[in-house]
Amino acid sequence: MSKIQEHRVMLKYADDPEQATLAGYRHNGGYKALEKALESMTPDQVTEEVLASGLRGRGGAGFPTGRKWQFVPETDKPKYLAVNADESEPGTCKDRQIMELDPHQMLEGSLLCCYAIGAETAYIYIRGEYPHSIKATERAIEEAREAGLVGKNILGTDFSCDVWVHPGAGAYICGEETALLTSLEGNRGYPRIKPPFPAVEGLWRCPTIVNNVESLACVVHIINNGAEWFKGLGCEGSTGTRLFCVSGHIARPGVYELECGKFTLRELLEDFCGGTGTGRPIKGVMPGGSSFQVLTPDELDCTFDSDSVQKAGSSLGSGAIMVFDDSVSAVEVALNIAEFYSHESCGQCTPCREGSDWVRKLVARFCRGEAREGDIELLMDVTDRMDGTTICALAEALVWPVQSYVRKFRSEFEAGITRRAAEHEFGGFSKPVESVP
């Protein structure tokens, strides 16, 4: 048996079919944190508690949630919360669990945030491809509204807050916080230059906090149990429990709630998740979605927490771990990633719009075994020129993984150069690649 155990806080009642209803959620202790905050805490105390807990945002960037809330200025302007439920990072399927199985948890966390920052309106921006999450969340809001938990004078107090679901329509970039705001205002989802940060100037140029679904779910438990309790879970730099999505070539794929810092990445994958399940060894692991560097089998002995995985040269990102075995061509994986980002580039910045397409075409050339001498250098040059030259981080999210594939699996790229293709296992790529219109 694996020494790794799940520690379910956010997913504690996920198997209870009643949990998605208000009655079920309340039966299991729901809305106690909101009651506690409204009865006995000032808004600043809520923020202080979240700050003291060490909670870092769970959307991928890992910014301390309490710090973010403190950036909201004193002002007469309206303030907003935009819940980032545009879960689109490849491999990520955790926020969906909360929304479909326990939507009131997200709602309660959102109300706590609104209370803390003084917002009277929250928009939950859910990706359009999540119809089940949209329906479950709308139902939860409706029930909560009827019960006096959303709307005017919540629980008989001075605190009023409206909450609305805002469906997206299929664009990865809208998970970037400023693009989400531009999209929510009724436009193409173009990222904005920061500063000003959304906390100062967000929706309709008013202070806006953008928080990930899981971050807000954590807030509920921080208020219920206290910052010290939360800090006692996980480890320094990765406090609390976190949801991890394990997918790809893995014997036991799933979404698991785990404490960081207690085991290594290898133990998680080989013991807890049962290895690849294909009878073949692991060849590569993307530990935090597709936007960060791939790790090779010799790099998996790092402790499983944000800082250690970063030291190993990658990131836990959005908590999406994708694994592939040695039957897979690394160039083919790189192409899948390049196709993703070239499709999802919003087109605003030239280096990303043009560069991502170049990268896709170049990697495809390696895949077909038609690359030319010098194409590896060209690929590195193009990606170098994209790095750090754009408004948002989408360009880097393509550059970092692709460059890591070239560096770590260089012989497979070399095998994609025309004259060498026939001599290599993955050379001259066996299956035709359908072009992506």
Place this chain on the structure above:
Amino acid sequence: MRPVSGNGKFSAELVKRVEALWERYPDRKAALLPALHLIQKERDGWLSDETIRDAAELFDVPDMHIKGIVGFYDMFHGQPVGRHVVRLCKTLSCKLRGADELRAHVREKYGVLNGETTADGRFTFKCFECLGHCEVAPMMLVDEEKHTELTTDKLDAVLEALA
């Protein structure tokens, strides 16, 4: 339904729902995405130039603004679609678990490539980027229903049952 309010181009029911959406935002334009989902549904699943002009009039925005939105978001269709829309996830986790084979199967058995509609108009086939069901890959969305841990047999059973 006979148009009775709004700009007279949409059903009364739809206009009522759009007006309710407007109440949620300090600026009506913000309701565009949720409204376009409703409008697309009412107009046979796609947004023609004529529909875009009607929506632009309802929202009092330039029609090119809406045209730009339709071109930007993958779930809005600027071309006619079949009676159903099949969205097959093609991103890494699904690919590693057989999405390429499913895609090839759809091409061979139903004769449609990414973006194409079957000859009988039954469904439009779209390869989508990550649909967020990586733990139960491979998966597809058929309209608003999800089908997970797909095999070619499961996929056939779903597609053949479509009216």
